[in-house]
Each structure stands twice: as structure tokens, then as C-alpha cells.
Amino acid sequence: MLTLDGVTLAQGDFRLTADLRIPPGLTAVIGPSGGGKSTLLAAVAGFLTPRAGRIRWDGDDITVRQPGDRPVTMLFQDNNLFPHLTIAQNVGLALAPRLRLTVAQQEQVAVALAAVGLEGMGDRKPRALSGGQQGRAALARALLADRPVVLLDEAFAALGPSLRHEMLTLVRDRLVGQGRTVIVVTHDPQDARDFADQVVLVADGVAHPPRDTAVIFEDPPQALRDYLGG
Amino acid sequence: MRGLPAWLATTLVLLLTLGTLAAVALRAEVGHGLSAGDWAAIRFTLGQAAVSALVSVALAVPVARALARRRFRGRGVLVMLLGAPFILPVIVAVLGLLAVFGRGGLLNAGLEAAGLAPVSIYGAGGVVLAHVFFNLPLAVRLILQGWVQIPAERFQLAAQLNASVWRLLEAPMLARALPGATLVIFLICLTSFAVALTLGGGPRATTVELAIWQAVRFDFDLGRAALLSCIQFALCATAAAVAWRVTPVDGFGGGLDRVVARWDQSLWDWLWLAAVTVFLALPLAMVIWRGVPGLGDLGPGIWAAAGRSVAVAAGSTALSLLLGLALALRGGFVTSIVGVLPLAASALVMGTGLFLLLFPFANPATLALPVTLCVNAVMALPFVLRVLAPAVKDIRANYGRLAETLGLRSVDLLRIVIMPRLRRPLGFAAGLTAALSIGDLGVIALFATDAQETLPLAMYRLMGAYRMDAAAGAALLLLALALGAFWVCDRGGRMHVDA
Numbered sequence: 036m037l038t039l040d041g042v043t044l045a046q047g048d049f050r051l052t053a054d055l056r057i058p059p060g061l062t063a064v065i066g067p068s069g070g071g072k073s074t075l076l077a078a079v080a081g082f083l084t085p086r087a088g089r090i091r092w093d094g095d096d097i098t099v100r101q102p103g104d105r106p107v108t109m110l111f112q113d114n115n116l117f118p119h120l121t122i123a124q125n126v127g128l129a130l131a132p133r134l135r136l137t138v139a140q141q142e143q144v145a146v147a148l149a150a151v152g153l154e155g156m157g158d159r160k161p162r163a164l165s166g167g168q169q170g171r172a173a174l175a176r177a178l179l180a181d182r183p184v185v186l187l188d189e190a191f192a193a194l195g196p197s198l199r200h201e202m203l204t205l206v207r208d209r210l211v212g213q214g215r216t217v218i219v220v221t222h223d224p225q226d227a228r229d230f231a232d233q234v235v236l237v238a239d240g241v242a243h244p245p246r247d248t249a250v251i252f253e254d255p256p257q258a259l260r261d262y263l264g265g
Numbered sequence: 266m267r268g269l270p271a272w273l274a275t276t277l278v279l280l281l282t283l284g285t286l287a288a289v290a291l292r293a294e295v296g297h298g299l300s301a302g303d304w305a306a307i308r309f310t311l312g313q314a315a316v317s318a319l320v321s322v323a324l325a326v327p328v329a330r331a332l333a334r335r336r337f338r339g340r341g342v343l344v345m346l347l348g349a350p351f352i353l354p355v356i357v358a359v360l361g362l363l364a365v366f367g368r369g370g371l372l373n374a375g376l377e378a379a380g381l382a383p384v385s386i387y388g389a390g391g392v393v394l395a396h397v398f399f400n401l402p403l404a405v406r407l408i409l410q411g412w413v414q415i416p417a418e419r420f421q422l423a424a425q426l427n428a429s430v431w432r433l434l435e436a437p438m439l440a441r442a443l444p445g446a447t448l449v450i451f452l453i454c455l456t457s458f459a460v461a462l463t464l465g466g467g468p469r470a471t472t473v474e475l476a477i478w479q480a481v482r483f484d485f486d487l488g489r490a491a492l493l494s495c496i497q498f499a500l501c502a503t504a505a506a507v508a509w510r511v512t513p514v515d516g517f518g519g520g521l522d523r524v525v526a527r528w529d530q531s532l533w534d535w536l537w538l539a540a541v542t543v544f545l546a547l548p549l550a551m552v553i554w555r556g557v558p559g560l561g562d563l564g565p566g567i568w569a570a571a572g573r574s575v576a577v578a579a580g581s582t583a584l585s586l587l588l589g590l591a592l593a594l595r596g597g598f599v600t601s602i603v604g605v606l607p608l609a610a611s612a613l614v615m616g617t618g619l620f621l622l623l624f625p626f627a628n629p630a631t632l633a634l635p636v637t638l639c640v641n642a643v644m645a646l647p648f649v650l651r652v653l654a655p656a657v658k659d660i661r662a663n664y665g666r667l668a669e670t671l672g673l674r675s676v677d678l679l680r681i682v683i684m685p686r687l688r689r690p691l692g693f694a695a696g697l698t699a700a701l702s703i704g705d706l707g708v709i710a711l712f713a714t715d716a717q718e719t720l721p722l723a724m725y726r727l728m729g730a731y732r733m734d735a736a737a738g739a740a741l742l743l744l745a746l747a748l749g750a751f752w753v754c755d756r757g758g759r760m761h762v763d764a
Contacts, residue, residue, distance in 0.1 A: 082666055103670065103671065103672025115667065117681075117685075128673070129671070132672050132673050132677055134677075
């Protein structure tokens with residue numbers, strides 16, 4: 036269980052408070068742009084130290100831990116792959132940050148690539164892959180990483196609707212299927228409806244505790260109504 | 266531990282710039298005062314730098330405007346040619362200018378045929394001519410940058426309003442760009458040594474740098490050299506501090522290939538473009554033309570000197586890249602100051618300081634090459650840092666967070682992410698440093714005897730002995746080495762790079 040305990044985040048004049056617990060499964064973070072969705076993820080990943088409050092994972096206080104030492108892996112909006120490394124090397128970084136992979140680890144990389152439909156593409160460089168395939172490669176790395184929390188910061192925003200659905204299906208089947216805590220920032224409420232178990236609404240400087248997807252869309256609170264419009 | 270490389274680099278740079286200055290200052294005999302000759306050198310240094318800068322910038326404005334509004338075949342080549350003087354060995358350019366403007370040169374041949382009196386390239390006029398040759402292209406690139414930064418829509422707007430492009434767009438842009446460009450060139454010309462050595466000299470055309478060299482080399486008057494060194498540093502530091510404040514532009518920038526559609530063009534554009542092309546290309550063509558027959562004349566001494574030049578250049582390139590990398594990775598205000606400090610220092614001051622420091626312990630001649638290597642590395646550092654620092658910043662911005670979540674740190678981060686992504690800027694920076702170092706005729710002239718002479722120094726001695734055929738051959742070899750070194754390094758950085 037990921038817990039944000041009375042957390043206050045500050046960036047310049049911007050303030051965001053979060054007091055919530057996120058259970059395993061797929062959690063969508065939605066809300067108006069500039070509302071602090073990415074800020075929330077940055078704090079969980081360790082790029083932003085909270086002004087107040089603690090962040091815990093299963094009781095461990097990780098508030099001030101280095102990003103690389105957290106139980107967290109993250110997919111960004113872009114630049115998820117190093118262009119000068121092969122796909123296999125990019126994925127292999129999840130297992131061996133020094134890139135000296137044992138034969139067994141290389142085998143694991145191949146299995147992960149196959150799991151996302153990139154079988155035999157390990158020797159290619161990222162630019163030889165389509166945008167969707169690059170997203171899959173980044174997913175394969177998250178799959179291999181021994182990190183129970185996976186953050187996706189609009190990672191598939193640049194893809195078209197059908198490719199994005201394909202990716203989110205993969206995320207559901209593979210990552211959530213392993214029992215991980217997956218947190219997805221999205222600007223498309225439909226994605227949240229279709230894929231999320233629960234929804235965190237970030238608006239007006241507050242990250243609200245997650246609510247069941249069906250429930251929150253059935254009877255949206257005012258802030259969500261304003262965001263959805265109509 | 267994390268800051269150790271940057272700390273070492275900072276120490277070395279401070280030692281070579283301020284440390285050598287201190288060593289020099291301690292020897293300075295202020296009571297001795299400045300002689301009339303010293304005052305003349307100061308006046309000439311400031312005067313020629315001011316005239317060179319103003320002439321370069323004044324001529325650069327119409328050329329840059331023509332490049333900004335004309336699209337033609339060979340435009341890219343011309344813009345590239347404008348970048349060439351930066352890596353061109355000074356002494357090679359001087360030989361080329363002599364072939365055009367010198368006593369037996371093309372210009373005087375023409376004047377003689379027309380029954381007119383010949384002109385002499387030696388003296389103040391020649392010094393300014395050579396400085397304009399080197400800095401007119403730089404000025405064009407700096408000013409062109411200002412032009413291409415004006416958005417295309419503004420020109421469309423001006424054309425629609427039938428307004429004066431000059432008053433509305435160009436004059437305000439120039440008002441911002443010209444002071445910086447002028448100051449940068451003024452600063453470069455302040456530190457001129459090789460041009461003054463070859464074309465100047467005598468009581469009426471001696472720069473402070475040249476006077477330092479004469480004081481050490483001929484008079485062995487270290488007190489006077491020290492005093493002059495302090496003056497030189499003060500002049501450069503003042504100019505650099507002013508230039509630093511007013512210079513937002515930088516001449517390495519890309520994007521100069523943009524041509525904006527315009528509705529005001531003048532036929533004068535072609536005249537300016539033709540004139541600048543001839544002015545830049547003719548001396549180089551003459552170096553090649555006269556150099557080819559001279560290549561057969563090159564004795565074993567020249568080849569040995571060429572070998573020493575290449576070895577020194579390789580060493581100073583490696584050192585300069587190490588220093589630049591250490592400082593670029595550290596970042597921050599202090600390292601950026603350390604990085605530009607060598608612009609205020611002069612090679613001759615550094616050389617004199619090291620001479621004073623090393624003189625009690627070792628024969629300076631035996632240390633001539635290592636000292637030259639270090640001085641060249643530090644002198645090139647501002648340029649290396651200007652290339653590397655923004656590249657490192659970009660990598661951090663694009664891949665820093667990814668690397669952090671993956672737990673990539675220190676050596677792994679450097680090996681897996683930063684170095685592979687820095688290959689292109691590293692290659693370019695290496696090319697600049699190698700070319701500058703191979704062509705350098707500065708501190709080596711303070712120390713070296715025949716046994717340590719580098720190719721530029723050997724070439725200078727051939728010119729001094731009026732062995733012009735052999736000098737022309739050496740010039741061609743030096744030109745090939747400098748351009749070749751740049752090409753190899755730059756190319757090495759580009760090969761097999763995944764964008």
C-alpha cells in the first residue's frame with residue numbers, strides 16, 4: 036500500500052496537498068491541466084521533496100529516499116529510451132544498471148520483450164521502432180524492474196486513441212496482473228473509465244483520495260463535474 | 266569525491282591563469298616604470314584592436330545582410346568558409362596575405378603594371394589587415410545570427426505596412442548585436458601576438474604581447490616582462506569583463522542556413538558577397554598554389570617539427586577535453602567563471618609566469634613542449650566549455666530523471682548515458698582544440714630552441730630567413746594538418762551516432 040500522509044508539495048507559488056492511500060491495481064489520476072497531476076507523481080518518484088508530511092510504502096518511510104532507491108519505476112511522456120542504446124540494453128537497465136548482463140538476465144530481457152510483442156527486436160535502436168513499439172519497450176523495462184510501484188506520466192499521450200488503448204491493455208494485463216500498484220496520469224477521462232480500478236482527482240490544490248471508478252463517474256463530485264464539463 | 270575532477274580542473278586553470286600572473290607580478294619592478302616604448306606598445310595595442318574591431322564590424326554588416334536575404338548556390342559553403350578562420354593557423358593566413366598584399370604579391374604586381382607606387386603590408390596597416398581577415402568572418406557570423414533571429418512574420422508585416430525594414434527591424438537588431446560583436450573582436454585583437462610578430466614590430470607596430478616576448482627572448486629583462494604582463498592582463502580582464510556583460514550572442518550557433526523571404530533586396534548584395542569571398546579565399550588559394558611546389562623542399566627538420574606539433578596538439582586536446590568535461594559536469598556559476606578566465610589571460614603572460622616559476626628548477630627549453638601543451642589546453646578551454654556545457658545541460662534535462670529512476674549514478678551514468686550522448690559535441694570541441702593547438706604560435710616562441718620547435722615556429726623561422734618556397738611548403742603542410750585534425754575529430758564524433 037502506498038501512503039501519502041499529510042503531504043504538502045510546493046513548486047514556486049503552487050501548492051498541492053495529498054492525504055491518501057493507494058491500493059494495488061490501476062489508479063488513474065485525472066484533473067485539469069496545471070492542476071498538479073505530474074507534481075504528485077514527481078513526489079512519489081522522488082524528484083520533489085515534500086514540504087511537509089511523509090510518503091510510505093508498506094510502512095517504510097521513503098520520503099527522502101533517492102529516486103533510484105525507491106520501490107518505484109516510471110514512464111515519462113517522452114525520452115523513455117536512450118537513443119544510443121539498443122532495445123535490449125534499454126530494457127536490460129532494469130536488471131543491471133552497469134549493463135553487464137549475465138546470460139540468464141539476457142534471457143529474461145528476451146522474455147520481457149516477447150511479452151510486449153517485441154520478440155527479436157532487441158538488437159534494434161529505438162529510432163528503428165515506431166512510437167507504439169517504443170512505448171512497448173519502455174513497458175518491458177518496467178515489467179522487468181523489481182519495483183512494485185509503476186508510474187505512467189501521460190506516457191502514451193503522443194499515441195493515437197487505438198494505440199493508447201492497446202498500451203493500457205498491456206499495462207493492465209502484464210503489470211496490474213502481477214499485483215503491482217500502477218498509477219497512470221491521463222488527460223482522457225475515457226481512459227480512466229475503461230481501465231482504472233479507482234480514480235484520484237487532482238484539482239484546486241488537492242489530490243483527493245481514490246474512489247472506485249464506477250462510483251466516481253456515477254456521481255461525480257463538483258470538481259470533477261467542472262473538469263468534465265457539460 | 267563527486268566534485269574532485271572539477272576541483273582539480275579549477276585548480277589547474279587558476280594556477281595557469283592567476284597563478285602565473287602572481288608569479289609574474291612578484292617580479293614586476295614597478296619603480297622601474299614604463300619606458301616610452303612600453304607606452305607606445307600599449308597605445309598601439311589598444312589602437313589597432315579598436316580599428317580592427319570597427320573595420321571588421323562595419324564591413325560585416327552589409328555582408329551579413331546580403332547573406333540574410335539572398336538564397337543562392339554555394340551559400341552554405343560560404344557560411345562554412347566564414348567559420349574556417351577560427352581554426353586557421355595565424356601564420357598560414359599571414360603567408361597567404363603576404364602572397365596577395367605583400368611585396369611580391371598580386372596587388373603590388375597589379376599596381377606596378379598600372380605604373381603606380383607599391384604598398385607595404387608591414388606595419389600597422391598590415392596588422393589591421395590580418396585582424397580583419399580573421400575577424401570579419403566572425404563578425405559576419407555573429408551579426409547574421411541577429412538577422413536570422415528576427416521572425417519571418419515581422420518581415421511580412423513590414424512589407425504589408427510598406428514600412429522601412431531598416432528602421433523597424435534591422436537598426437534595432439544591430440543596436441543590440443553590434444556592441445557585443447565589436448567588443449569580442451576588440452578582445453581577440455588585444456591578445457594578438459603572431460600577427461604582430463610577423464607583420465608588425467618596430468617602435469610603431471609593437472603590441473604588448475610582442476613586447477613581452479622581446480623582453481624575455483632578447484633582453485632577458487624579466488622585471489620588464491612581468492610589468493608588461495600585468496598590464497596585458499589588466500587590459501584583457503577589463504575588456505573581457507565588459508564583453509561578458511554585453512554579449513548575448515555566440516558565433517558557433519547553428520541555424521545560420523535560414524533565409525527569410527524579403528521584399529527589399531539590392532544588387533549591392535552580390536558585390537559584397539563577391540568581395541568577401543575573394544578576400545577570404547584568395548589568400549588561402551595562394552597558400553595552396555605556392556605551397557605545392559614547396560612541399561618537395563621540406564627537410565627532415567620540418568617533418569620532425571610537424572610531428573612535435575601533432576603530439577602537442579593531441580596532448581592539449583586530451584587535457585582540454587578532460588578539463589572541459591570536469592567543469593561542464595559540475596556546472597554552476599564558479600565553473601563558468603573559471604571557464605572564461607582564460608579569455609582574459611594571454612598565452613604570453615602564462616608562458617612568462619611559467620618561465621619564472623620553472624626557471625630555478627629546470628632548463629625552460631626542455632619543458633617547452635609540456636608547457637605549450639598545458640597553455641594551449643587552457644587557452645582552448647573557454648571554447649570547449651561553450652560547446653560541452655549546453656550539451657551536458659540538454660542531456661540532464663532530457664534523460665536526467667530517467668537515469669535517476671533507473672539508479673544510474675556517477676561512473677555508470679557517465680559511461681552509459683553521458684559520454685555516448687556527448688560524442689558529437691566532444692568531437693567538435695576536440696577538433697577546435699586540436700586545430701588551435703597545431704596552429705599555435707605563441708608560448709612556444711618564448712622557450713623553444715631548434716630541438717623543440719613546432720611547425721608554426723619552424724615556418725616562422727623559414728620566413729625570417731627569406732626561404733619563402735620552403736615556408737610556403739610548410740604553410741601548406743600546416744594548413745592540411747590543422748584542417749585535417751579538425752575534420753578527423755569532428756567526423757569521429759559524428760560517425761555512427763544515433764540522434
